[in-house]
Amino acid sequence: MEQRTVHVPNISCGHCVMRIQKALEALEGVVRVEADVNSKEVTIEWGPPATWERIVATLTEIDYPPG
Numbered sequence: 001m002e003q004r005t006v007h008v009p010n011i012s013c014g015h016c017v018m019r020i021q022k023a024l025e026a027l028e029g030v031v032r033v034e035a036d037v038n039s040k041e042v043t044i045e046w047g048p049p050a051t052w053e054r055i056v057a058t059l060t061e062i063d064y065p066p067g
């Protein structure tokens with residue numbers, strides 16, 4: 001398992017958090033997604049077949065690119 005925390009500037013409300021959680025949890029291999037509205041930080045825990053590149057691509061696709 002790998003774990004990483006990233007800053008996602010586009011997070012502005014609970015809706016954003018839910019959208020991110022739903023999109024990332026749909027990826028096979030992602031086991032945990034925690035996002036915080038105040039800090040705008042997202043913590044993701046994953047294993048194969050998920051990859052960090054795939055996670056970043058998914059966040060970017062739904063308009064929440066890490067930055």
Ligand SMILES: [Cu+2]
Nearest residue numbers: 012013015016
């Ligand atoms: Cu929002």
